[in-house]
Amino acid sequence: xxxxxxxxxxxxxxxxxxxxxxxxxxxxxxxxxxxxxxxxxxxxxxxxxxxxxxxxxxxxxxxxxxxxxxxxxxxxxxxxxxxxxxxxxxxxxxxxxxxxxxxxxxxxxxxxxxx
Amino acid sequence: xxxxxxxxxxxxxxxxxxxxxxxxxxxxxxxxxxxxxxxxxxxxxxxxxxxxxxxxxxxxxxxxxxxxxxxxxxxxxxxxxxxxxxxxxxxxxxxxxxxxxxxxxxxxxxxxxx
Numbered sequence: 001x002x003x004x005x006x007x008x009x010x011x012x013x014x015x016x017x018x019x020x021x022x023x024x025x026x027x028x029x030x031x032x033x034x035x036x037x038x039x040x041x042x043x044x045x046x047x048x049x050x051x052x053x054x055x056x057x058x059x060x061x062x063x064x065x066x067x068x069x070x071x072x073x074x075x076x077x078x079x080x081x082x083x084x085x086x087x088x089x090x091x092x093x094x095x096x097x098x099x100x101x102x103x104x105x106x107x108x109x110x111x112x113x114x115x
Numbered sequence: 116x117x118x119x120x121x122x123x124x125x126x127x128x129x130x131x132x133x134x135x136x137x138x139x140x141x142x143x144x145x146x147x148x149x150x151x152x153x154x155x156x157x158x159x160x161x162x163x164x165x166x167x168x169x170x171x172x173x174x175x176x177x178x179x180x181x182x183x184x185x186x187x188x189x190x191x192x193x194x195x196x197x198x199x200x201x202x203x204x205x206x207x208x209x210x211x212x213x214x215x216x217x218x219x220x221x222x223x224x225x226x227x228x229x
Contacts, residue, residue, distance in 0.1 A: 092158075104206075106159045
C-alpha cells in the first residue's frame, strides 16, 4: 500500500544527544515536510524539501538538520542545540506542482521525549 | 503574516447531534483549504480539500464550506458518532511559483459523549 511511514513511534533522548527521526514515503511525491506539534499550538514547519538534494528552512529550523538524498526519504536530526526538543513530530508529503491541489499525507508521528 | 484561526477551541456534544466548526484565515496568495481529523497521538488524516472555485464539498457525514470573499470556512458534522471525537484542523495553502506553504490552525478539540 502507498503511504508515508515514520519511525520510531516513541523516542527518548538524553540531554546533549543527537537523534534522527525517519520518514519514508512510497507515494512518489516530490515535496516532503517536517512539522513539530506542541499542545495547544498549530503545526509549525521545521524544514521542507521540494526536490531531491534540496531543502529549505521553515519557521523553527534552529537546532534541527535534514537531508534529502533520495526522493523517498527525508530524515530529521534533532541536535543537542535544540533547547526544547520534547514534542510530537510529523512528517508529510505532497505531490509536486502542476498536479493540482496536492493531497498532503501525514505519517503517524514520532513522540520525542528528553530524559 | 499568514494566519488561520479556528473556533471554538473545544466542543462537547451528545452522540447523534450535529455540530459546526469554524475557520477564518488570512493567507495570501490563497491556493486551497483543507480540513483534517487528528486522533490523539496520530497523524492528521484528510477530510476535504477545496480550491478557490469550490464553495462546498462533502465526505460522508462531513461537509465543508468555503467563502473565499470573507475568507471563512466551516466543517459541519452530521449525526455525530463517538468515533468523531478528535481534533479537527483547518489548513490553508498559499502557493507561490509552485512552492506550496501550509498554514495550520490550532484545531478544535471535539468530544462526543454517549
